Amino acid sequence: MRLKCGALLLGLMLAGMAVTTNSRVSADAADGEVLVDPGTTFANVYRLHDLPAWSKDGTFRPDLIMQTVQDQVLPKHWEARGGNATMAPYPQEGALVIRASEKMHQEIKAFLDKQRPGR
Template identity: 80%
Template sequence: MRLKCGALLLGMMLMGMAVTTNTQVSAEAADGEVLVDPGKTFVKVYRLHDLPAWSKDGTFRPVLIMQTVQDQILPKQWEGRGGTATMAPYPQDGALVISATEKMHEKIEAFLDKQRPSK
């Protein structure tokens, strides 16, 4: 059962759905809308297919991007620096799985968008 729940959670994350953890949902939310308590954390998946997270042989290597995100986006909020936000690579999908507050997710998304090649 535990394995099935973990696989379901991972599947939801990989489909691009935000998975909330330790959050409070507002009773004022419209139908189908989930309002997350801004001080709580939730998990979000960031695909890096168009960012320099790959070696020449096609191996997923997101270490530089991960370090830059932790250095640029609220550095003291990351778990390794005394905070609660976490980040892990998911090589099977070329993505980062990040658990952070809404404010951090907004900053991470804006930062990654600036790194993406313009169309």
């Protein structure tokens, strides 16, 4: 039941983001992959299972990672700084849902990959 609720919540978040950006998001996309019209903003899910996003008691705490991404990846493009990219935690999956342009998603993926252990 918990997994179904989490999947429903993610679906609603992605649908809301798609509506606000006039992009088309594919429900058939694999983890980390979203199919959209080129040149638009779209939502993507970034799992943080191997990054330091949990407290000692196992609580999902992505605050530091979220702030670091906003500071390091095209800072002026984030909504909090006048841009249109947004980010929200998705605790049920230990992930972030980020709505941004294709270029930003490429930069975000590269940045997160560099933070992963063994890279």
